[in-house]
Amino acid sequence: MPSPNPSDSRRQFLWGSSLALLTAALPQLPVWGQARRSSAAAPTPAAPPSPAPTGAVPPTAAEALAQLKTGNLRFQKGQLTHPNETLKRRRDVALKQAPFATVLACADSRESPELIFDQGLGDLFVARTAGHVLDNAVVGTLEFAVAELQVPLLVVMGHQRCGAIKATLQAVATSKIAPGSLETLVDGVRPAVLLAQGEGDERFTSVVKANVRITIERLQNSRLLAQAVTAGQLQIVGAYYQLDTGVVEFLS
Numbered sequence: 001m002p003s004p005n006p007s008d009s010r011r012q013f014l015w016g017s018s019l020a021l022l023t024a025a026l027p028q029l030p031v032w033g034q035a036r037r038s039s040a041a042a043p044t045p046a047a048p049p050s051p052a053p054t055g056a057v058p059p060t061a062a063e064a065l066a067q068l069k070t071g072n073l074r075f076q077k078g079q080l081t082h083p084n085e086t087l088k089r090r091r092d093v094a095l096k097q098a099p100f101a102t103v104l105a106c107a108d109s110r111e112s113p114e115l116i117f118d119q120g121l122g123d124l125f126v127a128r129t130a131g132h133v134l135d136n137a138v139v140g141t142l143e144f145a146v147a148e149l150q151v152p153l154l155v156v157m158g159h160q161r162c163g164a165i166k167a168t169l170q171a172v173a174t175s176k177i178a179p180g181s182l183e184t185l186v187d188g189v190r191p192a193v194l195l196a197q198g199e200g201d202e203r204f205t206s207v208v209k210a211n212v213r214i215t216i217e218r219l220q221n222s223r224l225l226a227q228a229v230t231a232g233q234l235q236i237v238g239a240y241y242q243l244d245t246g247v248v249e250f251l252s
Ligand SMILES: [Zn+2]
Pocket: 106, 107, 108, 130, 131, 159, 161, 162, 163, 164, 165
């Protein structure tokens, strides 16, 4: 069992703390960034860094992105390796997680990030809602990944034939209110419909990609996420998943 270090203690504290405490830590983000780059900034003598659970956690956004692309290539070809799904891995990450990427995706049953990127336990920190529509809980989840887990890459991923996009297109076309809380999803996606281009499938795809870009823009409203991007601690990228081919296209 790995010995606890100051970082672990801080994480356990934050896990058990209120959201207000996490929010209170926001102004300290630049300090956190400095501490991450140099252990000399730690208030107490730092223990040697705990080995990453996988032994191969990419330390940069570029390397994290490369790992996702490699995993998706395996998925496309049907050459899955199912990494990090062993009993040993389960035990290794039981006390500490160090995911290398965060994925905000649609809740659609066909675009599970761990599957389409061929990753295992403890590799990805995932948040999912229909149409990857944001609310405060989702933004807080992503902020936690960045501020506490120091994940360097955030992928916002839409997909082909998204039901949330379809429902919004229908709602806009018919001017009808969606039932129940579905209207919340429609409201979230509606601005992307206004940016639709082309006809048919091309139009649908353009709305999906616009919805990804709008979601990324909205994430800039999070002071914590925006500061992390500015400080070079976080890269946010958009992605489009094709159900037919298994290809994840990363959007520039
Ligand atoms: Zn969807």
